[in-house]
Amino acid sequence: MKKFQFSWRAALVASSILVSCAGAAFAADAPLSDKEVRTRADALLAKMTPEEKAGQITQYFDFLKAPDEAEKVSGEVAAGRAGSLLFVADAEQINRLQHIAVDQTRLKIPLLFGYDVIHGFKTVMPVPIAMAASWDPKVAEAGQTVAAAEARAIGLHWAFAPMVDIARDPRWGRMIEGAGEDPYLGAAFAAAQVRGFQGPYIGAPGHIIAGPKHFAGYGAALGGRDYDESNISDDQLWNVYLPPFKAAVEAGAGNIMSAYMGLNGVPASGNHWLLTDVLRKAWGFKGFVVTDAGAAADLKTHGFAQDLPDAGIRALEAGVDMEMSPPFSQSAFKTLPASAAAGKVPRKTIDEAARRVLEAKIRMGLFEHPFVDVEAAKRVLDDPAHREVALHAAERTAVLLRNDGDLLPLDRDAVKSIAVIGPFADAARDTTGPWIFNQDDKETVTVLAGIKAKAGAGVKVEYSPGVSIPARLFASIFESALHDKAPRVEVDDTAEIQRAVAMAKTADVAVLVLGEAQIMIGENASRSSLDLPGRQQELLDAVIATQKPVVVLLMSARPLDLKGSQPRALMNIWYPGSQGGTAVANLLFGDVAPGGKLPFTWPRDIGQIPLPYAHLTSHRPQKADQRYWNEPNSPLYPFGYGLSYSTFQYSNLKIGSERVAPGTPVAVSVDVVNTGSRAADDVAQLYIHQRYGSSARPVRELKGFERFTLAPGEVKTVYFTLRPEDLTYWTASKGAWVQDETIFDVYAGDDSTASLAGSFEVRKK
Ligand code: BGC
Numbered sequence: 001m002k003k004f005q006f007s008w009r010a011a012l013v014a015s016s017i018l019v020s021c022a023g024a025a026f027a028a029d030a031p032l033s034d035k036e037v038r039t040r041a042d043a044l045l046a047k048m049t050p051e052e053k054a055g056q057i058t059q060y061f062d063f064l065k066a067p068d069e070a071e072k073v074s075g076e077v078a079a080g081r082a083g084s085l086l087f088v089a090d091a092e093q094i095n096r097l098q099h100i101a102v103d104q105t106r107l108k109i110p111l112l113f114g115y116d117v118i119h120g121f122k123t124v125m126p127v128p129i130a131m132a133a134s135w136d137p138k139v140a141e142a143g144q145t146v147a148a149a150e151a152r153a154i155g156l157h158w159a160f161a162p163m164v165d166i167a168r169d170p171r172w173g174r175m176i177e178g179a180g181e182d183p184y185l186g187a188a189f190a191a192a193q194v195r196g197f198q199g200p201y202i203g204a205p206g207h208i209i210a211g212p213k214h215f216a217g218y219g220a221a222l223g224g225r226d227y228d229e230s231n232i233s234d235d236q237l238w239n240v241y242l243p244p245f246k247a248a249v250e251a252g253a254g255n256i257m258s259a260y261m262g263l264n265g266v267p268a269s270g271n272h273w274l275l276t277d278v279l280r281k282a283w284g285f286k287g288f289v290v291t292d293a294g295a296a297a298d299l300k301t302h303g304f305a306q307d308l309p310d311a312g313i314r315a316l317e318a319g320v321d322m323e324m325s326p327p328f329s330q331s332a333f334k335t336l337p338a339s340a341a342a343g344k345v346p347r348k349t350i351d352e353a354a355r356r357v358l359e360a361k362i363r364m365g366l367f368e369h370p371f372v373d374v375e376a377a378k379r380v381l382d383d384p385a386h387r388e389v390a391l392h393a394a395e396r397t398a399v400l401l402r403n404d405g406d407l408l409p410l411d412r413d414a415v416k417s418i419a420v421i422g423p424f425a426d427a428a429r430d431t432t433g434p435w436i437f438n439q440d441d442k443e444t445v446t447v448l449a450g451i452k453a454k455a456g457a458g459v460k461v462e463y464s465p466g467v468s469i470p471a472r473l474f475a476s477i478f479e480s481a482l483h484d485k486a487p488r489v490e491v492d493d494t495a496e497i498q499r500a501v502a503m504a505k506t507a508d509v510a511v512l513v514l515g516e517a518q519i520m521i522g523e524n525a526s527r528s529s530l531d532l533p534g535r536q537q538e539l540l541d542a543v544i545a546t547q548k549p550v551v552v553l554l555m556s557a558r559p560l561d562l563k564g565s566q567p568r569a570l571m572n573i574w575y576p577g578s579q580g581g582t583a584v585a586n587l588l589f590g591d592v593a594p595g596g597k598l599p600f601t602w603p604r605d606i607g608q609i610p611l612p613y614a615h616l617t618s619h620r621p622q623k624a625d626q627r628y629w630n631e632p633n634s635p636l637y638p639f640g641y642g643l644s645y646s647t648f649q650y651s652n653l654k655i656g657s658e659r660v661a662p663g664t665p666v667a668v669s670v671d672v673v674n675t676g677s678r679a680a681d682d683v684a685q686l687y688i689h690q691r692y693g694s695s696a697r698p699v700r701e702l703k704g705f706e707r708f709t710l711a712p713g714e715v716k717t718v719y720f721t722l723r724p725e726d727l728t729y730w731t732a733s734k735g736a737w738v739q740d741e742t743i744f745d746v747y748a749g750d751d752s753t754a755s756l757a758g759s760f761e762v763r764k765k
Contacts, residue, residue, distance in 0.1 A: 031201035032363060034286075041358040045351055047107060050337035053354040056083035058333050059114065059290065059324045062097070063087055069327045080105040081334075083357050084112040084322065086160075089121075089438050091377040094155030098370045110370040112361055114290075117159035117197075117208070118177060118435035119143065121150035123386040123578055124444070127433040128162065128189075129557050130397035130574030132179035132599040133642075135683040136707045137192035139393050144196025146386045149206045153380035155372040157364050158209040160257060162193035164244035165214060168610040170600070171224025173525030176434065176557035176575070178219065180599030181612050181639065183240050184702040187247035194251035202254045203363040212248035214259035214292055216274055217241050221261060224609075226526045229262040235695065238730030238737075240614075246283055254287040254360060258320055260295050267302045269295035270311075275319025288321040288356035296323040296332040309335040313345045321353035387579055394576040394583030396681075399596040400643040402570040407549050409590025409645055410509060417460040419507035420448050421500045421543060422514050423469045423489055423536070424555040430515075431555070433575025434478065434522030443578055447513050447553060450581025454589055462507065464500040465489045466539040469517045477524045488517075493535045497542055504546045511588070512540060512567070515555035518575060530561040530606045540565050553584060559602035559636075572596075593645040595681025595707060597751065602637035613639040613752045614698035640685050640702070640751040646676030646712070650684070650749050650756050659761045662739045666722040666760055670748040674710035683707045684718040687747040687754060693740030694731040700752055722746075727762065 045053070055076075062073045062085045076082045077100045088094055094113055101111045119125045125143035134140070144162070151159065166186055167175035179189040190212060199207035217237065220230040232241055245256070258275060259268035268274060269291045279285045296315035297308060305311035312332035315323065323333040339345045361367065400408070410418075424430050428444040445453075452461050468491050472479075504510040514536045520527065531537065540562065544550050550567040554560060557574055571594060573584050586592050603611045611633070617624075627633045649672070656667030672684055686704035690697040704720035728739040741763045747754045 031203065037359050037362050038355075040362050041355045044107065044109065044358055045355055048354070050340060050347070050350070052080050052107065053350050054333055054336050055079075055081035056109065056354045056357050057322045057350070058082055058331055059084035059086055059322050061085075061087050061293070061325070061327050063327060064090070064093060066327060074100060077101050077111065078104045080107065080109075082111065083109070084114055086114040086324065088113060089115055089154065089156070091154040091372050091374045095371050095374070098155070102370050109358070110361060110366040112158060112357070112364070112366065113156045114158040114160060114211070115151060115156045116161065116435055117147050117151045117156065118161045118163070119433065120147050120390065120436065120439070120577060121154075122381040122438050122440065123147075123150060123390050124432040124436050124439045125390050126394050126397045126577045126580070127557055127575045128177050129175060129180060129599060130576065131393065132185060132189050133399050133572070133574065133596040134393065134396040134707070135185070135597050135705055136396055137188045139396050140189050141192040141196040142389050143393050144193045145199070146389045148197045148199070148208045150381050150386065152206050152208050153372065153377040155377075156208060157366070158211060158255060158360075159197050160211045160213060161197070162190055162210065162212055162248070163214065164190040164212045164248055165217075165219035166241050166244065167219040167600070168612050169219075169221070169224035170530060170558035170609060171526050171528060171606075172219060172221055173226060173521045173527065174523055175219070175600070176521050179244070181601065182599065182614070182702050183243040185599055185705070186244035190244040190248040191251040194248050194253045198252060198254065202252070202360070203365050209254035209287075209360060209364065210248070211255035211257050211290065212245055212253050213257035215256050215268060215279065215289075216245055216259060217263045217268065218259040218261055221526075224526050226524055227260055231264055233732070234735075235730060235732045242278070249279070249283045249285050254363070256285065256287065256289050258289055258291050258295060260292045260298065262302060267295070267299055267304050269320060270299045270304055270314045270318045272318040280319060288353070288360055289319055290322040291315060291320050291324050293324045294326045294329055296320060297325075297330055299332070308332050309339050309344070312336050313339055316345060316349055316353060321356045390577045391579035391583055394580050395586055395592045397574055397576065397596050398584070398587050398594045399572040399598055400569070400594040401572060401637055401641070402567065403643055404568045406645075407509075407551065407568040408571070408588065409593075410588055412589065415459065415508045417462070417507045418451060418455060419500070419503040419510040420451055420461060420463045420513070421466045421504065421510055421539070422512045423465050423467055423534070424515055424517075425463060425465065425511075425513040427489070427517075430518045431576060431580045432518070432578055433557070434518045434525070439578060445579055445581035447511075447573075447581045447584050450583070450585035451511065451588065453582070454585035462503050464496060464503055465491055466496055466500045466512070467491065467493045467535045470534045472520065476519050478522070479519060497535070497539050500539060501542050501546060504543045504548050504550075507548065509549045509551065510543050510546070511551045511553065512543060513553045513555060514540060515560065516558075521557050530559060532560060532562070537563055537565070540567070551588070559600065561606065590645060593678065593680035594642065595644060595683065597640050597642035597683050597685075598637055599639070601635045601639045602641075604631060604636045608633055608635075611635055614701050616696050617699055638752045640683070642683075642751075644676070644680045644682060646674050646678050646680035648682045648710070648750060649673050649675050650754070653746070653748050653756045653758045655746060655758045655760050657760060659763055661765055662741065662762055663724045665724065668704070668720040668722060668746060668748070669717050670756065671715055671717050672710065673715045674712055677712050679709060679711045681707055681709050682750050684748065685750060685752070685754065686720045686722075687752060688722065688726070689745040689747070690727075690740065691743045691745065693742045694733045694738045695729070697729065700747065702752070
């Protein structure tokens with residue numbers, strides 16, 4: 001196999017050379033000391049009026065496409081009443097607005113520009129859940145490094161990312177933005193993305209501030225309904241939902257976004273326990289907290305604050321530093337000066353928030369370099385090395401779920417005609433996924449284009465969209481006048497299914513690209529069904545009925561229900577980004593072997609959800625798979641699952657000591673051999689189970705993983721260390737963190753059902 005050889009480091013060096021040559025995207029040339037940053041911020045603060053302070057802690061949306069609002073925003077900037085803007089994503093516009101702030105305001109304080117840089121800016125990476133499916137945090141780090149370089153080049157300073165919300169209910173559309181259901185995997189990807197965005201320090205050239213979100217518990221929305229409240233036990237909060245945030249804070253994230261919803265009855269953006277007791281006091285977070293859009297004013301909507309001024313006071317006092325203010329809505333933080341004058345809120349609390357925002361600007365070097373070089377920015381956006389990072393990522397994220405009779409990789413000698421079918425086969429906009437606004441659709445390689453280019457002239461490639469994708473019953477906020485509508489394929493479904501079937505009958509293989517349109521997943525895209533939208537299921541069954549070999553590529557970010565259909569091969573390709581089609585073709589034809597693994601459990605049926613693999617043992621465990629009388633409640637595909645073009649065998653699980661004292665690390669190793677006939681990747685996974693203790697603990701918990709490539713016959717010993725913190729958890733029985741004296745079972749293998757087992761005991765000597 002010609003393994004794709006690529007060094008993302010080389011690519012990043014190349015792009016940072018570009019950035020530095022440009023000389024305009026520079027931030028602080030070296031990290032500033034905390035003392036220097038503080039002294040400078042305090043000096044500025046001493047000159048500011050209460051209104052200017054309230055301005056610094058207010059962030060406005062600026063949709064340039066809405067002229068009335070844009071004019072109002074420019075006016076607020078000129079008057080020194082805005083500290084930050086979001087949604088401006090054009091270098092010239094950023095310079096224009098920055099000039100207003102720097103040239104026209106009394107104190108010449110530059111604006112901080114924030115943006116949803118979720119999975120790329122112009123170069124589009126696979127969506128975040130796909131990155132997690134790579135089980136390779138370096139891939140996510142590299143992707144966010146590129147995204148940061150592009151964003152910084154055009155004048156952005158801050159990403160509202162990574163989203164580190166744990167998601168265990170696939171009805172919730174935003175599971176696409178996170179790392180799935182597991183806190184350990186989630187923490188690893190949270191930290192990696194923070195490193196990618198921020199680089200070695202806040203203000204590093206070509207980097208931007210990371211803003212992990214949505215603090216906290218947003219992924220547990222009731223019924224998977226976006227924005228609805230979350231009710232999460234302390235056990236689940238500490239052990240499941242909070243660890244990725246803690247990891248992001250420990251990685252140095254400069255910002256945190258507070259969530260929209262109510263957490264256990266207290267709105268997250270007015271939640272003092274979350275924003276102050278946990279975030280600042282327990283974790284020592286030093287950056288600034290922004291609300292999600294309008295979430296301060298929304299404290300009134302929630303029935304929590306009495307009125308707008310009360311909402312401002314309660315958000316601020318809970319620990320919010322900046323209010324994100326949506327277009328044409330009232331700002332709660334603008335009422336703070338009057339509240340302070342009336343003695344309802346201490347001036348020093350407002351000062352504290354303003355100081356944190358000023359510190360971020362100082363660290364980013366904005367006072368020295370407020371503007372960007374528009375021409376240099378174009379060069380950064382067009383850097384071909386960025387596309388290689390996207391390609392490499394897309395290849396590593398695909399998860400192969402079925403491959404009967406080794407249909408994949410396609411046999412180049414035997415396959416002379418391919419029917420490429422499905423509404424997403426040639427859908428550039430869907431290929432890049434949601435939360436993307438600056439891509440060039442013409443640059444996006446669709447699956448059809450990728451297959452055509454790879455197959456070459458000797459292979460006949462025919463295409464049918466198969467069916468159209470129906471519109472949503474309720475339009476998405478992203479389909480509003482302010483965003484561009486994605487073009488949609490319109491066909492007569494009945495006639496097109498017939499055409500697709502006829503095409504499949506004459507082809508050697510049919511490749512179906514099915515799933516959900518990008519507008520059907522993401523924010524404001526929850527769903528009460530996991531079925532294929534529209535008549536895709538009918539299309540799939542009709543093509544399978546031709547008895548031709550069928551490959552299904554799912555463009556999806558949640559586990560879809562194919563109703564028992566059994567295509568010969570099934571691969572989840574997620575929303576693979578601007579190089580997605582090339583990556584998919586490389587995978588189909590075997591230039592690279594799939595090595596991704598599921599970052600969530602894939603249920604048989606929507607009625608099973610939530611179905612986390614890390615559940616408790618509970619009563620009658622021998623019947624654990626028979627909790628429903630009508631079907632097994634085991635998953636269709638377990639967490640951590642994914643096939644390869646090769647096979648791997650695990651053996652020789654070794655545990656360093658049979659007995660250790662609390663606080664001692666435990667070494668674990670396992671041997672893996674590639675038993676197949678080609679080089680390929682696998683992901684070794686380590687799970688533990690605590691047999692008894694202060695709480696009942698999950699049947700399995702991921703505590704280590706490593707992705708590697710092995711040549712045929714090659715053996716590798718994978719080493720893990722179970723650190724004391726991996727054996728420690730928060731127990732409701734004591735309201736505290738404990739490491740129990742107990743016995744741990746250990747499992748190693750390449751998914752969460754791994755059978756190779758051992759155990760060790762933790763006991764004081
Ligand atoms: C989302 C955030 C996003 C913000 C700004 C909100 O609706 O919940 O994740 O960063 O909008 O676009």
